[in-house]
Amino acid sequence: MQSYSTIVSSNMTAILLAVVLSVLLITYLIQRWRNRKIHKFMASVPGPVSIPLFGNAYFVLKINSDNLYDVLREQMDKYPNAGYWLGKDPWLITGDIKIFNALLSSNQNTTKTEAYHFFKSHGMGIFCLNGESWRQIRKIVNPSFRTNVLASFGDSFSYHTKTFVERLEKHSGSGCDVDLFVPVHLCTIDFICENMMGCRMDVQKKNLTHISTNLEKSTQMIFTRMFNILLQPDLLYSLLGKQKEIEGLVKDMRALAREMVELRAKHRNDIKNSGDTAEPVQIFMESLLNSVESGALTKERAVDETVEMFIAGSITTATTSAWIFKILAMRPDIQKKVFEEIQETCSLDKQEICLDEVSKLDYLDMVVKETLRHFAVPFVGRQLVEDLKVDETTTIPAGVQVMPVIFSLHHNPEYWQKPKEFYPEHFSPVNERKRVKGAFVPFLSGPRHCPGNKYALQSIKFLVANTLLHYEFSSDEKSPEDFFNADYRILFMMWPSSGFRVKIKKRLVQGLSSLAVQIL
Numbered sequence: 001m002q003s004y005s006t007i008v009s010s011n012m013t014a015i016l017l018a019v020v021l022s023v024l025l026i027t028y029l030i031q032r033w034r035n036r037k038i039h040k041f042m043a044s045v046p047g048p049v050s051i052p053l054f055g056n057a058y059f060v061l062k063i064n065s066d067n068l069y070d071v072l073r074e075q076m077d078k079y080p081n082a083g084y085w086l087g088k089d090p091w092l093i094t095g096d097i098k099i100f101n102a103l104l105s106s107n108q109n110t111t112k113t114e115a116y117h118f119f120k121s122h123g124m125g126i127f128c129l130n131g132e133s134w135r136q137i138r139k140i141v142n143p144s145f146r147t148n149v150l151a152s153f154g155d156s157f158s159y160h161t162k163t164f165v166e167r168l169e170k171h172s173g174s175g176c177d178v179d180l181f182v183p184v185h186l187c188t189i190d191f192i193c194e195n196m197m198g199c200r201m202d203v204q205k206k207n208l209t210h211i212s213t214n215l216e217k218s219t220q221m222i223f224t225r226m227f228n229i230l231l232q233p234d235l236l237y238s239l240l241g242k243q244k245e246i247e248g249l250v251k252d253m254r255a256l257a258r259e260m261v262e263l264r265a266k267h268r269n270d271i272k273n274s275g276d277t278a279e280p281v282q283i284f285m286e287s288l289l290n291s292v293e294s295g296a297l298t299k300e301r302a303v304d305e306t307v308e309m310f311i312a313g314s315i316t317t318a319t320t321s322a323w324i325f326k327i328l329a330m331r332p333d334i335q336k337k338v339f340e341e342i343q344e345t346c347s348l349d350k351q352e353i354c355l356d357e358v359s360k361l362d363y364l365d366m367v368v369k370e371t372l373r374h375f376a377v378p379f380v381g382r383q384l385v386e387d388l389k390v391d392e393t394t395t396i397p398a399g400v401q402v403m404p405v406i407f408s409l410h411h412n413p414e415y416w417q418k419p420k421e422f423y424p425e426h427f428s429p430v431n432e433r434k435r436v437k438g439a440f441v442p443f444l445s446g447p448r449h450c451p452g453n454k455y456a457l458q459s460i461k462f463l464v465a466n467t468l469l470h471y472e473f474s475s476d477e478k479s480p481e482d483f484f485n486a487d488y489r490i491l492f493m494m495w496p497s498s499g500f501r502v503k504i505k506k507r508l509v510q511g512l513s514s515l516a517v518q519i520l
């Protein structure tokens with residue numbers, strides 16, 4: 001027979017358990033009631049089966065940085081506009097143009113999802129900031145991309161492109177494959193350092209390849225972390241030694257950024273002391289240092305912003321340019337057309353294509369845009385802080401996290417004649433006029449669009465056109481007929497799993513054959 005005290009103790013345990021369960025149930029019901037709009041909305045959109053408590057977290061568990069694109073593409077095929085519960089967080093993953101347009105034009109819903117915080121390992125700047133801090137820095141950044149500022153970059157593009165052409169020389173004619181990413185990236189880093197920060201750092205001449213390869217590795221680590229729940233807690237990340245590893249990878253890039261802030265600050269002082277009162281061109285670093293002088297920003301924040309601009313401006317333009325060289329190598333027909341346009345449009349006796357002429361290369365412009373259609377930033381993320389009205393029948397409630405999937409919109413057969421092919425004619429003037437607004441958004445649109453969009457197009461076209469004057473590109477790799485279903489990994493943008501390998505040969509065209517030699 002059970003003693004009195006045992007009976008009392010087991011009754012107490014049962015009561016305690018009932019209280020705990022009741023509290024949990026009541027908390028759950030209150031939460032559910034508070035979030036009833038979200039639950040109602042999530043129930044109204046299709047999506048994969050959700051398991052109680054875990055939701056669709058199993059969907060994230062199977063993702064790693066190598067299969068991220070495959071998993072997302074497969075999900076988008078099944079559910080072009082779907083709700084996912086990732087633990088307690090409601091997500092809408094969408095390729096719907098109406099949602100894109102409503103979200104991107106919203107002045108209220110500019111807050112990025114929490115996953116962006118993992119980029120703080122690079123630096124806590126404009127890319128990760130939200131609210132007032134973001135607005136403040138955006139005001140500093142915007143003037144750096146005005147037309148008069150962009151027009152002042154010609155000499156710098158020319159100087160660093162000559163170095164790039166010179167560095168390719170050792171690879172030309174060998175018949176061997178060369179992966180172009182690092183050489184192109186060093187060149188776009190040189191562009192950014194001079195045009196945004198006002199410092200000629202000559203990373204190509206100093207052969208600072210580790211700045212590029214380390215940035216590739218740290219970015220890969222951040223993307224892996226974003227999609228691996230186990231790596232997300234800061235403490236665990238540090239204990240596993242990952243935080244130290246990433247800090248080691250970004251150390252020299254941050255040192256370079258700090259050096260540029262110091263160099264430019266000294267340059268400003270020297271000018272002031274010399275009595276020169278001429279107004280300098282308002283490049284990015286000038287605006288940044290004005291804010292440091294006025295006390296609006298600390299010097300440490302200026303270093304963070306310099307790092308962000310360095311990364312945002314260099315890796316994206318390098319990926320796009322490297323893609324173009326690869327596409328031209330795989331598609332000699334397109335390469336021939338681009339080169340013929342250069343011959344017809346530019347006065348080659350100067351042995352260089354200047355910025356003005358670059359802006360007249362319409363077919364090259366179409367090739368760049370088609371490259372961005374296929375291989376742009378694949379998706380972005382926004383946390384709704386206010387209800388988002390999409391149309392008369394649909395409002396997405398505050399609290400939902402929205403992931404607009406750009407590659408899905410960019411391959412939607414409703415907007416593209418040959419969605420899976422590489423077809424520059426998608427951007428012919430006739431087709432551009434016919435296209436629905438918002439169907440092509442490699443730089444997004446609205447208040448949080450990419451401020452570097454015009455600079456990006458200008459620098460990519462300058463580099464590609466001037467390189468084509470000297471070299472022809474070829475490849476043993478066949479151009480995929482279906483780019484949508486090819487193999488990619490994701491590092492800010494889409495990267496070919498097979499790398500950016502091409503063969504390079506000096507171009508032998510009458511009147512041009514000696515150009516590379518003269519430039520060298």
Ligand code: HEM
Pocket residue numbers: 126127138141196308309312313314316317320372376377380381442443444447448449450451452453455456
């Ligand atoms: C082909 C080249 C480029 C592409 C495809 C591209 C694309 C994008 C996209 C999609 C975003 C939004 C990211 C998000 O919200 O998650 C963005 C933001 C940004 N981009 Fe670009 N970008 C390119 C080049 C550049 C260049 C050359 C610069 C600077 C020189 C630049 C500076 C920035 C900055 C500062 C942001 C953050 C803006 C903000 O949050 O307000 N980008 N870019």
